[in-house]
Amino acid sequence: MKNKITLKELSKLLNVSVSTVSKALNDSPEISQKTIERVKELAALHNYRPNPVAVNLKSSRSGTIGVIVPNIANTFFAKVLSGIEAQAQEVGLQVMTYISDESYEREVQIVEHLTAGFVDGVLLSIAEESQRKRSFDHIYSLIDYDIPVVLYDRINYDMPVDKIGVNDAESFKKVTTKLIKKGVKRIGLVSTILHLVTGKERIRGYKEALLPSMEEHIAASTRRDYLDDCIYQVLIKEEVEAVLCTDFESTLRVYRYAYEHNIRIPQDLKIIGFLNDDIAPYMTPSLSYIEQNPQKIGKGAMKLLHKRLTGEAELNKYREKIVKTKLIDLESTNFEL
Amino acid sequence: MKNKITLKELSKLLNVSVSTVSKALNDSPEISQKTIERVKELAALHNYRPNPVAVNLKSSRSGTIGVIVPNIANTFFAKVLSGIEAQAQEVGLQVMTYISDESYEREVQIVEHLTAGFVDGVLLSIAEESQRKRSFDHIYSLIDYDIPVVLYDRINYDMPVDKIGVNDAESFKKVTTKLIKKGVKRIGLVSTILHLVTGKERIRGYKEALLPSMEEHIAASTRRDYLDDCIYQVLIKEEVEAVLCTDFESTLRVYRYAYEHNIRIPQDLKIIGFLNDDIAPYMTPSLSYIEQNPQKIGKGAMKLLHKRLTGEAELNKYREKIVKTKLIDLESTNFEL
DNA sequence: CTGAAAGCGCTTACAG
DNA sequence: CTGAAAGCGCTTACAG
Numbered sequence: 001m002k003n004k005i006t007l008k009e010l011s012k013l014l015n016v017s018v019s020t021v022s023k024a025l026n027d028s029p030e031i032s033q034k035t036i037e038r039v040k041e042l043a044a045l046h047n048y049r050p051n052p053v054a055v056n057l058k059s060s061r062s063g064t065i066g067v068i069v070p071n072i073a074n075t076f077f078a079k080v081l082s083g084i085e086a087q088a089q090e091v092g093l094q095v096m097t098y099i100s101d102e103s104y105e106r107e108v109q110i111v112e113h114l115t116a117g118f119v120d121g122v123l124l125s126i127a128e129e130s131q132r133k134r135s136f137d138h139i140y141s142l143i144d145y146d147i148p149v150v151l152y153d154r155i156n157y158d159m160p161v162d163k164i165g166v167n168d169a170e171s172f173k174k175v176t177t178k179l180i181k182k183g184v185k186r187i188g189l190v191s192t193i194l195h196l197v198t199g200k201e202r203i204r205g206y207k208e209a210l211l212p213s214m215e216e217h218i219a220a221s222t223r224r225d226y227l228d229d230c231i232y233q234v235l236i237k238e239e240v241e242a243v244l245c246t247d248f249e250s251t252l253r254v255y256r257y258a259y260e261h262n263i264r265i266p267q268d269l270k271i272i273g274f275l276n277d278d279i280a281p282y283m284t285p286s287l288s289y290i291e292q293n294p295q296k297i298g299k300g301a302m303k304l305l306h307k308r309l310t311g312e313a314e315l316n317k318y319r320e321k322i323v324k325t326k327l328i329d330l331e332s333t334n335f336e337l
Numbered sequence: 338m339k340n341k342i343t344l345k346e347l348s349k350l351l352n353v354s355v356s357t358v359s360k361a362l363n364d365s366p367e368i369s370q371k372t373i374e375r376v377k378e379l380a381a382l383h384n385y386r387p388n389p390v391a392v393n394l395k396s397s398r399s400g401t402i403g404v405i406v407p408n409i410a411n412t413f414f415a416k417v418l419s420g421i422e423a424q425a426q427e428v429g430l431q432v433m434t435y436i437s438d439e440s441y442e443r444e445v446q447i448v449e450h451l452t453a454g455f456v457d458g459v460l461l462s463i464a465e466e467s468q469r470k471r472s473f474d475h476i477y478s479l480i481d482y483d484i485p486v487v488l489y490d491r492i493n494y495d496m497p498v499d500k501i502g503v504n505d506a507e508s509f510k511k512v513t514t515k516l517i518k519k520g521v522k523r524i525g526l527v528s529t530i531l532h533l534v535t536g537k538e539r540i541r542g543y544k545e546a547l548l549p550s551m552e553e554h555i556a557a558s559t560r561r562d563y564l565d566d567c568i569y570q571v572l573i574k575e576e577v578e579a580v581l582c583t584d585f586e587s588t589l590r591v592y593r594y595a596y597e598h599n600i601r602i603p604q605d606l607k608i609i610g611f612l613n614d615d616i617a618p619y620m621t622p623s624l625s626y627i628e629q630n631p632q633k634i635g636k637g638a639m640k641l642l643h644k645r646l647t648g649e650a651e652l653n654k655y656r657e658k659i660v661k662t663k664l665i666d667l668e669s670t671n672f673e674l
Numbered sequence: 675c676t677g678a679a680a681g682c683g684c685t686t687a688c689a690g
Numbered sequence: 691c692t693g694a695a696a697g698c699g700c701t702t703a704c705a706g
Contacts, residue, residue: 004454004482006699017677022701032675049453053393054699057682062390064433072419073615078409085436094455096401097434099422116386117341118431145341252619259621278410282589284596284621343683354693359685369691391683394698 005046014042025050064094065305066119068110070102070127070154074248075276076294077125080152083298084123091306093120104129111138114147121148121305126156132195148308152301154197155320162304162313164321166292168198171325172205172244175272175290178327179242180211182335184270188217188240190231190250195222202246202274217243224253231257235269242270242333251275251287271332285331297323342383351379362387401431402642403456405447407439407464407491411585412613413631414462417489420635421460428643430457441466448475451484458485458642463493469532485645489638491534492657499641499650501658503629505535508662509542509581512609512627515664516579517548519672521607525554525577527568527587532559539583539611554580561590568594572606579607579670588612588624608669622668634660 011018016035024031024039025048042048056062067084069077081097088095096119100107107127114122122142130136136156142149149161157163179187189206193199207216217238219230231253234240245251251273255265263269265285272288273280280289300321307313329335348355353372361368361376362385379385393399404421406414418434425432433456437444444464451459459479467473473493479486486498494500516524526543530536544553554575556567568590571577582588588610592602600606602622609625610617617626637658644650666672 007701008699018700019678019702020676022699023676026701028702030675035675051394051454051699053390053397053399053454054682055701056390057388057394057684057699058701060390060682072409072415073412073613075410075412075415078412078415081434082409082436082438085434094433095435096431097418097422098432099419101419117388117390252616255621256619276410279589279616282593284592344685345683355684356686356694357692360692363685365686367691372691388683391698392685394683394700395685397698 004051005048006051007048010039010043010046010048014039061120062094062118063092064096064119065121065123065302066096066098066110066114067123068098068100068107068125070100070125072097072099075278076153076248076292079276079294080125080298080301083295083300084302085298086295087299087302087306091302093302093306100127102128104133104135108138111142115141115145119147121150121309123150123152123301123305125152125154126197128193128196131156131197148305150301150305150308152297156197157320160316160318162308162319162321164297164300164304164323166198166297166325167322168201169205169208171290171327172202172246173209174205175244175327176206176209178335179270179272180209180214184242185214186217186238186240186242187214188219188234188238188243189246190227190234190243190254191218191220191246192222192227192249192253193247194220199246202244206244219250227253228257235263236261240269242272245271245273247274248279255283255287265332266334270334272327277328280328281330283332288330288333288335289328291326291328293323293325341388342385343388344385347376347380347383347385351376398457399431399455400429401433401456402458402460402639402646403433403435403447403451404460405435405437405444405462407437407462409434409436412615413490413585413629416613416631417462417635417638420632420637421639422635423632424636424639424643428639430639430643437464439465441470441472445475448479452478452482456484458487458646460487460489460638460642462489462491463534465530465533468493468534485642487638487642487645489634493534494657497653497655499645499656499658501634501637501641501660503535503634503662504659505538506542506545508627508664509539509583510546511542512581512664513543513546515672516607516609517546517551521579522551523554523575523577523579524551525556525571525575525580526583527564527571527580527591528555528557528583529559529564529586529590530584531557536583539581543581556587564590565594572600573598577606579609582608582610584611585616592620592624602669603671607671609664610669614665617665618667620669625667625670625672626665628663628665630660630662 007018007021011021021039024036072078085095098110107130151163153165155163155165191199217234217240219234221227221230245254258265275289280287344355344358348358358376361373409415422432435447444467488498488500490502492500492502528536554571554577556571558564558567582591595602612626617624
């Protein structure tokens, strides 16, 4: 039952004024070396640490940033968060976590709350529903309140804020091209995130890579039951030889489908997904995937925000950082064979 | 570029004192209805919200709780966090997230930091390394500082704090018994978390359920390469007919092993795992699993802490809540056939 | 080199 | 019913 000691109490014990103690602890040149030592010694003895709330009130900063995560059960976002936390830790900032659960309404609530002054800056990945509705007014309200915002992963390109994402289009373009070079003629794509920027971009990359002679084979839906029909159409009717999956769910659906219909991977069907290294290598067969480096995205986002907060970043000029992906070739394609 | 309006500014505009404004906004009975209305109207007009930092300083509370997560990339913990966040939201508390990455040193750092007064209470799941070392002094230091602690999932039973977990032992005991009743003779267990309380408890449950005539078949290791040898021993040499997996990794390892060695699931080998509903049903074949309800654990943990903070909880008497698990029977056992 | 005073934005006992 | 004053725990310009 230690009682936290305050500056005032320290000053009494030392028979000096509160101001002297405060300055001494902050190594002010105004204070004699002797006093500084005396003060610091006693402070250490009592394990004094300034009350962060009081410090914040003076500085009119909260020392805290808010992170809005659309869906924390998605390992990608969990890892981004861990990158953010690690980097925040490095620069001495606290992280408050808010989960929008992909809901527009919840996202609005959170933003509304944040504008009351809980945080100095916000890291945001836009909820699915907000993207579908194209409702972004609440995000602009953060900007109105002069709260720096960094968008991560799900980026709205028009907003006057810093952004960090992945080269979605390019990575799907590359991998499609690779399949074509390997002689694959009918390449399909499956997606459950067609309304997200990231999904759209990935689809765009795929389309751009297809040769004029090739047809698009796209199975895309957010509805589970309907998606299976689409998959049937693409895998069975249109007989694709390879399929790109834009996300976790579509990958698992395709695997299931192949399993249930005795489609052999990779002999009958090659699969490439956007997944994380903690699942893809363990699937049966192991999945070839595009690695996104979520930790790096998190760290990068935090770095961008920190530069804003410290004033290092140029005003009215916003950075757009891209974290490069990498194709990991495993059993579901087996290119190297 | 809105400037946040303060009480003082409001009071000037209204030609009343700061105290009157404050009281009016808080519906003090000291203030006349007329004034209250006048004040509230202007406050609403200017979208006034009290500076949370200032309020905290007065109340000497931070309105914030700290959550320490051992590994956020583990969906279980991610979902626990989402339950915590949802419940905190409900009672108007902020959540600061810290990730220990299973490291003792990091956990000590975090706790040290938290004792400076950033939070009113702490939700903690103990890092793997701390458990292995049995080093818990840092946790007791939170208690010394009068910061209420609630342990979740990974529980140290001796500590004088509230706890919430899962009926680990019982659930493995039950499922083992069920296998025995179905006529399975040789039942094995695979684990990569034998040094965690949760792992130990699950193993205990398994052992307790085995009949005197039955042998234990345990493959347990944290080392990947070595684990495969153990799995070989149990699956091939000792020819178990069913295997319980205590965690995500061991489940995936066993699936991989079966896949690589043409062991058919469930015909040759039945598998039951501790996993989440976002993966187990999509595996090929789908995995029978013990559902832990992580959201509920998170909410429960937050509720316990909230009761401490509000003083509803009895002093020196600590609750130990258990969230019940449920066996979900899918293709990897196919009991119902 | 040290200290008294003001102030960050609130709340609340007390006086009128 | 309203307001002046003190105070939460700090920091910092200013005086001495």
